[in-house]
Amino acid sequence: MSRPTLAALAAGALFGLGLAMSGMTDPRRVLGFLDLFGDFDPTLAFVLGGAVATTALLFRPVLRRGRPVLAAAFQLSSLRHIDRRLLGGAALFGIGWGIAGYCPGPALAGLGIMSTEALWFVPAMLAGTLLHHLVTRTRGPTP
Template sequence: MNRRTLAALAAGALFGAGLALSGMTDPRRILGFLDVTGEFDPRLLFVLGGAVLTSSALFPRVLRRSRPLLAPRFNLPTRTAVDRPLFAGAALFGAGWGLAGYCPGPALVGLGIGAPEALWFVPAMLAGMAVQRWQSRR
C-alpha cells in the first residue's frame, strides 16, 4: 500500500472517529439540530463551528506550500458559478439530510458500526450516485 492510500485511510479513520466521538453519527442528533421549532439540539452547530475555525486557520497556511505532501500539485476547484446543477444537487442533499438525518460521512460510519438506518441509507445513496454519474455521461 502506498503512502497516499495510507494517508487517505488515516484521514478517513480520523474523520470517522471525530464523527463518532462528537455523536454526529446519530441521525436523531442531526434531526434535533434541524428541528428549530421543537426540541432543538445545538451540538451540531459547535461541531461545524470547530470545523470552520480549524479550516479557516489552517487552509491558507497549507496553500502557501508549493505542493501537497503526497501529491504533485493541489487539486482545487476552478468553477465558482452557482448554476442549476449545483443548486439542484444542494437541494437534494439538504432534503435527504433533513429527511434521514444522514449525509455521506456519518452514513458510512453508521454502516461500519451496523446502524440500522445506515443499512438502507447507504444503498440509496450509492444508487443516487450511480444515477448522477450515468446522467452526467449522457
C-alpha cells in the first residue's frame, strides 16, 4: 500500500474516531441541533466550531508549504462562482442531513459501530451517488 493511501486511511480513521468520540455518529445529536424550539442539543455547534477554528488557523500556513507532504501539488477547486447546481446540491445535502441526521462522514463512521441508521443510510447514499453518476454521464458535463 502506498504512503498516500496509508496517510488517507489514517486520516479517515482519525476523523471517524473524532466523530465517534464527539457523539456525531448518533443522528439524534444532529437532529437535536436542528430542533431549535424543542429538545435543542448544541453539541454539533462545538464540533463545527472546532473544525472552523482549526481550518482558520492552519489553512494558510499549510498552503505556504508549497506542496503537500505526500503529493506533488495541492488539489484546490478552481471554481469561483456560485451556480444553480452548487445551490441545488447544497440544498439537497441539507435536506437529507436534516431528515436523516446523517451526512457521509458520520454515516461511514456509524458503520464502524454497526449503527442501525447507518446500515440503511449508507446503501441509500451509495445508490444516490450511482444515480448521480449515471445521470451526469448520460447528460454530459454542464458548462
